[in-house]
Amino acid sequence: MRPEHPPRAGGSVVFDGVSKRFGDHQALDDVSFALRPGKVTGLLGPNGAGKSTLLRILLGLARPDAGSAEVLGGEPLSAPERAQRVGVVMDAIGFHPRVTVRRQLEISARSLGLPSSRIAEVIGQVGLDGAERKRVKACSTGMRQRLALAVALLPDPELLILDEPLNGLDPDGIRWMRRLVERSADEGRTVLIASHMLSEVEQSVDDVVVLRRSVLFTGSLQELVRRGGGRLEDAYFALVEGADAAPRPEVTRA
Amino acid sequence: MPEVLRNQLSAELLKLRTGLALPALLLVALAFCALGQLGLVYAESDPASAGAELTANIVGLGASAALFATLLGALHVTGEFSSGSIGRTVLYAPGRSAVVGAKLLATTVSGLVFGVAAVVCSLAVGYAALAAKDSGLTVDGSTWTTAAAVLTICTLAGPWGAAIGFVVRNRLAAVLGLVVWGTLGQVLVLGQLPELGRFLPEGAQFALLGDASGFPDALAAPYGLLLLVGWTAAMSLAGTRLFTHRDV
Numbered sequence: 198m199r200p201e202h203p204p205r206a207g208g209s210v211v212f213d214g215v216s217k218r219f220g221d222h223q224a225l226d227d228v229s230f231a232l233r234p235g236k237v238t239g240l241l242g243p244n245g246a247g248k249s250t251l252l253r254i255l256l257g258l259a260r261p262d263a264g265s266a267e268v269l270g271g272e273p274l275s276a277p278e279r280a281q282r283v284g285v286v287m288d289a290i291g292f293h294p295r296v297t298v299r300r301q302l303e304i305s306a307r308s309l310g311l312p313s314s315r316i317a318e319v320i321g322q323v324g325l326d327g328a329e330r331k332r333v334k335a336c337s338t339g340m341r342q343r344l345a346l347a348v349a350l351l352p353d354p355e356l357l358i359l360d361e362p363l364n365g366l367d368p369d370g371i372r373w374m375r376r377l378v379e380r381s382a383d384e385g386r387t388v389l390i391a392s393h394m395l396s397e398v399e400q401s402v403d404d405v406v407v408l409r410r411s412v413l414f415t416g417s418l419q420e421l422v423r424r425g426g427g428r429l430e431d432a433y434f435a436l437v438e439g440a441d442a443a444p445r446p447e448v449t450r451a
Numbered sequence: 452m453p454e455v456l457r458n459q460l461s462a463e464l465l466k467l468r469t470g471l472a473l474p475a476l477l478l479v480a481l482a483f484c485a486l487g488q489l490g491l492v493y494a495e496s497d498p499a500s501a502g503a504e505l506t507a508n509i510v511g512l513g514a515s516a517a518l519f520a521t522l523l524g525a526l527h528v529t530g531e532f533s534s535g536s537i538g539r540t541v542l543y544a545p546g547r548s549a550v551v552g553a554k555l556l557a558t559t560v561s562g563l564v565f566g567v568a569a570v571v572c573s574l575a576v577g578y579a580a581l582a583a584k585d586s587g588l589t590v591d592g593s594t595w596t597t598a599a600a601v602l603t604i605c606t607l608a609g610p611w612g613a614a615i616g617f618v619v620r621n622r623l624a625a626v627l628g629l630v631v632w633g634t635l636g637q638v639l640v641l642g643q644l645p646e647l648g649r650f651l652p653e654g655a656q657f658a659l660l661g662d663a664s665g666f667p668d669a670l671a672a673p674y675g676l677l678l679l680v681g682w683t684a685a686m687s688l689a690g691t692r693l694f695t696h697r698d699v
Binding site (some may be wrong): 258259280285290296307309420 | 454455458459460462465466470471530531534535536537538540541542543544545606641699
């Protein structure tokens with residue numbers, strides 16, 4: 198069991214009535230929820246549900262048309278000290294293909310004003326020893342995920358945002374990622390994982406947010422599983438397919 | 452300069468030093484300048500009597516490197532948009548304006564490198580080409596005035612390209628646009644519409660170089676400098692405004 202009051206206990210995130218439209222497509226509609234600090238939250242939803250858009254708003258890469266997002270007590274990453282407290286793994290945030298693993302970490306460390314000694318630490322932490330001189334374009338998808346995670350861990354963040362972190366990972370990598378998420382939570386980090394893989398989410402998260410343009414469910418994993426008669430998959434599909442049928446989705450707040 | 456901005460600038464300079472863009476474009480720029488300078492010397496029937504004017508013209512051809520400094524600036528920005536790494540840059544910066552500021556400053560430094568290399572290479576190529584024709588460089592005040600103009604033009608070309616990158620975002624469009632404009636477009640406009648061309652960045656470059664033979668309608672050098680700075684500042688403002696208001 199994780200401690201109720203972890204030592205770090207940081208990383209607050211609050212969405213309040215966030216809406217975003219791209220032309221005729223309503224990507225997000227009145228999305229409101231908050232992450233519990235020091236807990237792992239799974240952000241679930243089908244393709245096109247708005248998960249990536251929501252994460253982009255959270256990171257200050259996109260602006261909501263309505264509503265607001267608050268990260269670590271302020272507007273998304275509007276201050277450098279907040280950027281130092283957030284780590285991100287996201288497909289849409291890529292790497293220059295010609296840069297080496299080591300150079301990418303050097304660039305990120307310089308941006309954050311971190312000493313280069315930190316680079317060796319995160320390389321060891323994510324298991325990229327021996328790959329420092331490899332160019333990004335020569336790295337496998339799994340190695341790129343590890344590099345993205347190494348960059349994310351550089352500032353020793355309070356808030357870790359992982360968008361489909363298991364993409365391209367082999368079973369060993371998936372197990373390693375799961376342990377890393379558990380360790381992060383044990384150390385008091387707030388972790389937000391957006392994923393399609395229900396079985397993996399079920400093993401890693403404390404809380405769940407189900408999103409399909411708007412929030413269909415937000416609460417603890419146990420509560421959602423209970424709704425599905427003991428099966429997360431049943432509960433998830435009941436919510437998502439129910440949202441297809443109903444004009445207005447049911448919103449349950451934790 | 453605040454520490455967070457120093458960190459950004461340091462990271463941007465490291466990015467510029469990473470990869471092949473800087474050395475490749477610098478080499479092509481110097482080769483391009485050298486070709487023009489060799490042509491100039493070998494077209495001169497009596498280089499000994501041409502004296503300081505020929506030397507100044509040789510050095511002035513170093514300004515051709517500005518096109519490549521512009522390309523590097525544009526690639527430095529558009530490359531991040533195409534790889535998606537711009538998201539990480541935004542994430543670690545104290546604000547989007549700081550991202551633009553750091554990139555403009557870094558490309559100013561790279562532009563300066565192009566300028567220094569162009570001037571040094573011009574003098575070296577000129578020296579060798581004139582020596583082959585039993586002549587030599589005639590260095591006087593006009594040589595250094597022209598060298599200062601080349602340095603200024605190349606230094607401003609870096610942020611000019613970076614600002615265009617923030618406006619255009621698409622790498623292919625930016626590079627094609629700059630190359631087509633830099634080779635054909637400006638020749639057409641300066642040749643056919645000199646009243647308009649003298650106010651464009653290319654006309655301003657001729658003004659700064661004091662090259663009346665290349666573009667007789669050029670303004671006086673101080674106005675050329677003001678225009679170049681004005682164009683760079685205006686494009687930088689446009690780039691900043693677009694970058695801070697659009698989603699990344």
